[in-house]
Amino acid sequence: METQAAASTPRGKRTRDAIVDAAAQLMYVDGVAGTSVDKVLAASGAGKSQMYHYFKNKDQLVEAVIDRYLEQILANQPAIFELTSWADFETWTEQLLDVQRRAGGPIACPLGNLAGEVGDNPKLAPLVDQAYRTWESHLVRGLTTLRDKGELRPDADPARLAQAAMTSVQGGLLLAHLRQDITALEDALGIALAYLRGHAVS
Amino acid sequence: METQAAASTPRGKRTRDAIVDAAAQLMYVDGVAGTSVDKVLAASGAGKSQMYHYFKNKDQLVEAVIDRYLEQILANQPAIFELTSWADFETWTEQLLDVQRRAGGPIACPLGNLAGEVGDNPKLAPLVDQAYRTWESHLVRGLTTLRDKGELRPDADPARLAQAAMTSVQGGLLLAHLRQDITALEDALGIALAYLRGHAVS
DNA sequence: AGCTTCTTGTACTAATCGGTACAGTGCACT
DNA sequence: AGTGCACTGTACCGATTAGTACAAGAAGCT
Secondary structure, eight states, X not given: OOSSOOOOSHHXXXXXXXXXXXXXXXXXXXXXXXXXXXXXXXXXXXOHHHHHHHOSSHHHHHHHHHHHHHHHHHXXXXXXXXXXXXXXXXXXXXXXXXXXXXXXXXXXXXXXXXXXXXXXXXXXXXHHHHHHHHHHHHHXXXXXXXXXXXXXXXXXXXXXXXXXXXXXXXHHHHHHHXXXXXXXXXXXXXXXXXXXXXXXXX | OOSSOOOOSHHHHHHHHHHHHHHHHHHHHHOSTTSOHHHHHHHHTOOHHHHHHHOSSHXXXXXXXXXXXXXXXXXXXXXXXXXXXXXXXXXXXXXXXXXXXXXXXXXXXXXXXXXXHSTTOTTTHHHHHHHHHHHHHHHHHXXXXXXXXXXXXXXXXXXXHHHHHHXXXXXXXXXXXXXXXXXXXXXXXXXXXXXXXXXXXX
């Protein structure tokens, strides 16, 4: 049971990507329900037949968009793949801030924006959840590395610490989004970092 | 320039309230864009003429819903009005948790769900922001009281601490919402409380 | 060249969207 | 009893929605 069609030629892949890109951008600003398929196709230059050739319906397009968001997010914080010291965690938070500072658009997390909206859609919610878990797993890995290196206390729980860090990131982004002021995110990340370091071996 | 009509008779007020109630409930689950005016009217038993008698358009209905959300939220955490000791803050976090535990529905914050969706609507975003500021202001007041009583360090900034607490609340609710597991919120609140108490006079 | 499969453009549908028009009812006040 | 206003019910509008039908174009393979 394939969930959605794959493109089997370079041309098809380009078209499919263009649709997902346009959808990702529009849904980032207008939300899922606020972004019609027609708008996506107009923005991507594709026709309706392409859309329904590659996706069974709008929900499956949203699924692809969620994946795309996760890719973009992780690509924007490469330090998350190499968390082997406390300094690396600091670098990671700096990258998080830089992304929002560089982006001309509104301060926000694409996945966070979706979280509230699709929170009860039984098809989509698990995918958003899974995306967050993937994101978080890199933090877990980093914290585990630190623990193994003896820089994190042996009794510290990497999974719980990572979840705590994620709540700070998301809470900070939500407040910063509403106020369009990155200070809220800066503070949240600073506190999260201090909290993590509070479990370091002194 | 009145922004929206008021009901001037008991009957009118009942109708208006029924519309807002139905809208609040539906938008909590399906989001703003996912909730059509027609659905709201069907759920409330009102006709379209009532709706457009009391509200200029859908956006103004959403404005009323945002106000309603803030009322409900604050009513569910009465301890926030009497924060005069650290124990009161603990009571407050307990009430936050109890609300989510008691509610049979999904774990979520109605305002948080909206935050992502209306984040860029120039009419609605400031209202959501304002609702959060009102919410937060009670924390600021409580922390200021504690500082005046000498239980919070004089150099601590109530506004910043309150914002930090809000980020934890929202981040915790977002994660708990996605995972439908209140643990994320429990942890977030525990950490937030410890962070606040870290600024207490020892 | 010719065949097959992937891909694309256009036209279409039924349902739903937000919003309006307008005639009518309930109710207070005189 | 009559007048005026708040309120209500229903029918309607053009625009937009998600999704379909179908024929034609492009491209790889033999």
